[in-house]
Amino acid sequence: MKSIISFELYKIFRRPRTYIAFGAIAALIIVIQFGLKIDGKSYSDFLMKDINDTLTVDGNVLNGYLICYILLQLLLVHVPLLVALIAADMLSGEANLGTLRLLFSTPFTRTQWVLGKFIAASIYTIVLLIWLAFLALFVSMWVFGTDDLFLMKSNYVVLIEKNDVLWRYVGAFVFASFSLLTVTSLGFLMSSIANNSIGPIVGTMSAIVFFTILSTLNIPLFSIIKPYLFTTHMNNWKEFFDIQVNDNNEAITGSILNVAKIKTSLMVLSAHIVLFVSAAVLITKKKDILS
Amino acid sequence: MSVIQVNNVSKHFGSLKAVDGLSFEVQAGQVYGFLGQNGSGKSTTIRMLLSLIHPTSGSIEIFGHTIQSNRNKVLEEIGAIIERPDLYPYLSAKEHLQLFAKLRSKKITPATIEETLIKVGLQDRAKDKVQTFSLGMKQRLGIGIALLHNPSLIILDEPTNGLDPQGISDIRNLIQRLAKEEGKTILVSSHILSEIEQMASHILILHKGKKLAEGPIQTLLDPNKMIVHLKTTNDPQALQIILSGSFSNYLLKRQEGIYLSIPHFEIPLLNEFLVNAGVGLINVESKNSLEDYFLQLTSNTN
Amino acid sequence: MKKKYAIAILLFFCFQATHAQTDPLIEKVSQKLALVNDYVAEGTMKTNVSFIKASLGKVKVYFKKPNLLKIKKEGGISLLPKGGVSLTINSLLNTKQYIAIPMGVQPFKGKALNVVKLVPSDEKLDWVISTLWIDPSTALVYKTFTTTKDNGSYEITMEYGSYADLGLPSKIIFSFNTKDYKLPNGITLEFGDDDAAAKQNAMKNKKGTVEITYTNYIVNKGLSNSMF
Numbered sequence: 001m002k003s004i005i006s007f008e009l010y011k012i013f014r015r016p017r018t019y020i021a022f023g024a025i026a027a028l029i030i031v032i033q034f035g036l037k038i039d040g041k042s043y044s045d046f047l048m049k050d051i052n053d054t055l056t057v058d059g060n061v062l063n064g065y066l067i068c069y070i071l072l073q074l075l076l077v078h079v080p081l082l083v084a085l086i087a088a089d090m091l092s093g094e095a096n097l098g099t100l101r102l103l104f105s106t107p108f109t110r111t112q113w114v115l116g117k118f119i120a121a122s123i124y125t126i127v128l129l130i131w132l133a134f135l136a137l138f139v140s141m142w143v144f145g146t147d148d149l150f151l152m153k154s155n156y157v158v159l160i161e162k163n164d165v166l167w168r169y170v171g172a173f174v175f176a177s178f179s180l181l182t183v184t185s186l187g188f189l190m191s192s193i194a195n196n197s198i199g200p201i202v203g204t205m206s207a208i209v210f211f212t213i214l215s216t217l218n219i220p221l222f223s224i225i226k227p228y229l230f231t232t233h234m235n236n237w238k239e240f241f242d243i244q245v246n247d248n249n250e251a252i253t254g255s256i257l258n259v260a261k262i263k264t265s266l267m268v269l270s271a272h273i274v275l276f277v278s279a280a281v282l283i284t285k286k287k288d289i290l291s
Numbered sequence: 292m293s294v295i296q297v298n299n300v301s302k303h304f305g306s307l308k309a310v311d312g313l314s315f316e317v318q319a320g321q322v323y324g325f326l327g328q329n330g331s332g333k334s335t336t337i338r339m340l341l342s343l344i345h346p347t348s349g350s351i352e353i354f355g356h357t358i359q360s361n362r363n364k365v366l367e368e369i370g371a372i373i374e375r376p377d378l379y380p381y382l383s384a385k386e387h388l389q390l391f392a393k394l395r396s397k398k399i400t401p402a403t404i405e406e407t408l409i410k411v412g413l414q415d416r417a418k419d420k421v422q423t424f425s426l427g428m429k430q431r432l433g434i435g436i437a438l439l440h441n442p443s444l445i446i447l448d449e450p451t452n453g454l455d456p457q458g459i460s461d462i463r464n465l466i467q468r469l470a471k472e473e474g475k476t477i478l479v480s481s482h483i484l485s486e487i488e489q490m491a492s493h494i495l496i497l498h499k500g501k502k503l504a505e506g507p508i509q510t511l512l513d514p515n516k517m518i519v520h521l522k523t524t525n526d527p528q529a530l531q532i533i534l535s536g537s538f539s540n541y542l543l544k545r546q547e548g549i550y551l552s553i554p555h556f557e558i559p560l561l562n563e564f565l566v567n568a569g570v571g572l573i574n575v576e577s578k579n580s581l582e583d584y585f586l587q588l589t590s591n592t593n
Numbered sequence: 594m595k596k597k598y599a600i601a602i603l604l605f606f607c608f609q610a611t612h613a614q615t616d617p618l619i620e621k622v623s624q625k626l627a628l629v630n631d632y633v634a635e636g637t638m639k640t641n642v643s644f645i646k647a648s649l650g651k652v653k654v655y656f657k658k659p660n661l662l663k664i665k666k667e668g669g670i671s672l673l674p675k676g677g678v679s680l681t682i683n684s685l686l687n688t689k690q691y692i693a694i695p696m697g698v699q700p701f702k703g704k705a706l707n708v709v710k711l712v713p714s715d716e717k718l719d720w721v722i723s724t725l726w727i728d729p730s731t732a733l734v735y736k737t738f739t740t741t742k743d744n745g746s747y748e749i750t751m752e753y754g755s756y757a758d759l760g761l762p763s764k765i766i767f768s769f770n771t772k773d774y775k776l777p778n779g780i781t782l783e784f785g786d787d788d789a790a791a792k793q794n795a796m797k798n799k800k801g802t803v804e805i806t807y808t809n810y811i812v813n814k815g816l817s818n819s820m821f
Contacts, residue, residue: 003393010390015381050774052675054801055642059670073782098377102436105341105371106394107363148670154781156774159640159647162669238783243648249641251648289343 004108004116005123012086012124021082021128028078029071029135033143036067040144047152057150064141065149065165069241071136076176076237079132080183080208087121087187088200091284095195095291104289114281118188125180133173151241158243164253172237175262178269179234183208185276186230192280195291230272233265292319293352294444294476295340300349302335302500309335311500313349317478317493322470324491324508325480332500333480334374337448340478341371353444367396370437371446376429376453380422384413384432387421388439395440403439411435412461426453434462438469445469447479451486459486466490517577519558521549524571532568616693618707619725621732623686625760631657631816632761634807638664640672642801644774647672652805660684661821664805674769674803675744682734682760685723690715701726701735719743733757745770756810764806771801 012018036043040062048057091114094100103113149160160168186207190200211231214222226232239262244255256262295317302310310332317323327333338344339351342358351358353365378387388407392399408414411431421429430453437445447466451459467490469475481487487494494511496503504511523529530549533542538561543550553561562572638652650671655663660683664673685691696708706726713720719742726736733753740746747769754763 007390007393010386011379011382014386047776047780050772050776051672054675054769054771056673056675057670058664058673059666061670077782097379098375099379101338101341101343101373102377102391104343105366105369105373106391107365107367107396108394109362147668150670152776152781154776154778154783156644156646159645159670159672161648161650164648235782243646245646248639249643249646250639251646253648286345288345289338 001112001116004112005120008117008120009123012120022131024082025132026135032071060145060147061150063147064144065146067140067144068137081205083125083180083183084187084201084204086124087184088191088204089197090117090121090188091191092194092200093197096197098291100291101289110285111281114284118277121184122181125184126177129177129180137169160243161253168240171240175237178266182230182269182272185273189276189280192283230269233268236262236265294319296352298350300346303347308500313502315495315505319476320474321493322477322491324487324494326487326494327497328482331497333497334448337446368442369444370442372433372437372450373448376433378421378429383418383420385417387432388435391436391439397440399439407435407439427455427458430454445475445477449481463490517555518552520576522574529565529570616695616709618727618729619693619709622727622734625732626683626686628759630813632810632812634810636805636807639804642771655816657816663821674747674767704728706735761810767803769801
C-alpha cells in the first residue's frame with residue numbers, strides 16, 4: 001500500500017495539472033490581499049456602516065485574522081472545484097490514458113489500488129489546504145498584523161480576542177479538510193464509473209454546484225433533504241468562529257456556540273467519505289478493464 | 292509442468308461471446324503463440340489471464356494457483372504488455388522504470404534499471420519524457436517494464452506493433468533469448484503470423500472467441516499435406532474442373548487464385564487430371580507456412 | 594410647559610450675565626473634580642449590545658484636564674458609544690460654558706439626589722442639554738443624561754468606591770440607543786443558514802451599554818498630551 005501511495009504521489013506532483021490549483025489559489029489570495037491592502041478601509045467601512053452609526057470601533061479591524069476569514073469564505077466554496085480536477089481524474093484518467101491495465105496487472109488488489117489512490121489524492125487535497133492556510137492565514141498575519149477578530153455576520157457581530165483565534169483556525173482547517181475529502185471521495189466515485197477524464201471532473205463539479213444550490217435555497221421542500229446533503233455541512237467550519245455568551249451577554253473566551261453542529265457535520269461528511277470510497281472500491285472491483 | 296491452464300473459459304459482453312469455451316495449456320519454457328485476427332478474442336483472453344477482465348465462466352490457473360484466489364502471488368511472477376504501449380507522457384523512461392520497480396516485492400536495484408534500459412535500447416533516451424517518444428520506443432519501454440522484475444512468465448500482446456523492421460527483429464531476438472537462455476515461459480500474441488512462426492514453439496489459433504487449433508507448430512503444419520497455389524493456362528476453367536471432381540475436397544476457398552491443401556503424393560495425379568481435361572499447369576507453388584495454415588482454417592470456418 | 598417657561602426665563606437672565614451662571618452644588622462638584630489633574634485608570638470593559646458578542650476586555654483610561662479622555666483596550670479592538678465617552682462629568686463641567694438650572698430632588702437607588710440641568714452657553718459644544726443627578730452630601734454625580742447634536746442621547750451612570758473622595762467612579766455605565774444591524778447574506782456568504790440561533794439574535798432590544806469597572810487609579814502623576 002505504501003508503495004502505491006508513493007507511486008501515485010510521485011505522479012501527482014510530476015503532472016503540470018497539479019500545480020494549476022496551487023497557482024490559482026495563490027493568484028486569488030494575492031489579488032484579494034493586494035486589494036484589501038490598498039483599499040481595505042473602504043471595504044471595512046462598507047461592512048461596518050450600521051455599526052459606525054452607533055459605535056466607534058477602535059483598533060486594527062482589518063487584521064490578518066479577518067482577512068483570512070474573508071479569504072476562506074470566498075475560497076472554500078471554490079477550492080472543491082480545484083480538488084475535483086485531480087481527484088476525479090485518478091482512476092478515469094488512467095483508464096483514458098490506457099495505463100490502468102498496467103497498474104491493475106501489478107501484484108496489488110484493486111481495493112489496494114483504489115484505497116492507495118484515494119489516500120494519495122487525499123494527501124494532495126491536504127497539501128493544497130495547507131498551502132491555502134499558509135497564504136490565507138500566515139501571509140495575511142504577516143502583511144496585515146494581528147488583532148482581535150471582529151467578525152461581522154449577517155445578524156450579529158462576534159468579537160473574538162486575539163489569543164482566542166488561532167486554535168479556531170486550526171479547527172476550521174481540520175474541518176475544511178473533511179469537507180474537501182468529501183469532494184475528493186465524490187470525485188473518486190465519479191472517476192471509478194467513467195473511462196475518460198472530462199466526464200468525472202465535470203460530473204463532480206456539477207454535483208457540487210447542484211447540491212450547493214439545494215443547500216442554500218430556503219425552500220421548505222428541500223429542507224427535508226438538506227440535513228443529508230454534504231454541501232449543507234461543508235461550510236460549517238464557520239461554526240468555529242461563533243462564540244457562547246453567558247447570562248450577562250459576555251462572550252465566553254475559548255467557547256464555541258454550537259459544538260454539536262460541528263460534530264454532526266463531521267459525522268455526515270465522514271459518512272459520505274466512507275460511502276463514496278466504498279462505492280468506488282466496489283465498482284472498480286467488479287469492472288472489466290477494457291481500456 | 293503447466294504454467295498456464297485455461298479450462299473452458301468464456302467471456303460474454305452482453306450478447307457478444309468474446310471468448311467461448313476456451314481451454315489450453317502452456318508448459319514451462321514454451322514460447323506459446325496466440326494467433327487470431329483482430330476481434331478474435333486474443334486480448335480478452337490475455338486480459339483474463341492478468342485478471343483485468345473477469346471470466347463469465349470457467350477457470351484459469353497460473354503456476355498451479357487460481358488467479359482469483361492467488362492474484363497477487365501470481366501477478367508477482369508475470370511481466371506483461373497489453374496492446375498499445377500506453378504510458379505517462381509527463382514521465383521519462385527512467386522514471387517509469389523507477390516507479391514500476393516500487394510496485395514489485397523483489398528488490399530492483401538502480402543497476403537493474405540501467406541494464407533494462409540497455410536491454411530495450413533506451414539508454415540514450417532514459418531522461419527524455421515519453422511524450423517525445425515514437426510508438427516503437429514506447430513499445431520498447433513497455434517491454435522494459437514487463438521484464439524489469441525478472442518474471443518467469445512473460446505475456447506480450449502484439450509486442451511488435453509499431454516497430455520498424457530492425458525493432459521487430461530486435462524483439463524477436465530478445466524473446467528467443469529469454470526463452471532459450473533464461474528459460475522463461477512466454478505467451479506472445481500477434482496477428483502478424485510470420486512473426487509467430489519464427490518465434491513460437493506452440494500455437495493456438497483463435498477465431499471469433501473459439502479455439503480453431505492448438506499444438507506444436509511442427510504437428511500443425513503437416514509435412515505430408517501441402518498447401519499449393521496453382522497457376523494454370525485457364526484458371527476459371529481449372530477451378531470448374533476441380534470442383535466437379537474428387538479434388539474438390541482439397542480446395543481452399545480463397546478470393547483469388549486456386550489454393551489446395553493436398554497430400555504431396557497426389558500432386559502428379561492432379562496435374563494429370565487437369566491436363567486430361569484440357570488445362571495446362573504452369574506452376575505449383577508451395578505455401579506451406581503458418582499463414583497459409585491460419586488462412587486455411589479461418590476460411591473454412593467463414 | 595412650566596419647565597419650558599422656567600428655562601426661557603433663566604436663559605434670558607443668563608444672556609444678561611457676562612459669565613457662566615453656576616449652581617453652588619455644581620461648584621462643589623467642580624471643586625471636587627479639580628482635585629484631579631490627570632489619571633490613568635485600569636479596569637475591565639464590557640460591551641453589552643444585543644447584536645455584539647464580545648468578551649470582557651481590559652482597558653486603560655487616560656484623563657487629563659480639562660477634557661482629554663482616552664479609553665484604550667490592551668491589544669485589541671474596542672467598541673465605544675460613538676461620541677459618548679467624551680461626555681463625562683469632567684468634560685461637561687470643565688468647560689465652564691454652561692448655565693446650571695436646579696430641577697429639584699429625585700430618588701435614585703435609595704438616595705435623594707439633586708437634579709441639575711446644564712445648558713451650554715457656547716454654541717460650539719457638541720451637546721445640547723445635560724441633566725446631572727448629584728448627591729448633595731458628597732458632591733458625587735451618580736447619573737448624567739446628555740443629548741448631543743449629532744449622536745443622539747447618552748445616559749451615563751456611575752458607582753463610587755474607594756476613589757469617591759476624588760470624585761472618581763468605580764464603575765461607569767454608558768447607555769445609548771443602537772440601530773438595527775444587518776448585513777446581506779451575499780456579503781457574509783452565510784447562505785441557507787436558517788438556524789433558530791441566528792434568528793434569536795435578531796435584535797429586539799435597541800438599548801446598548803458599555804460598562805467600565807475600574808480596578809485602580811493612578812492620580813496626578815502627570816500625563817503628556819501626546820497620550821490622547
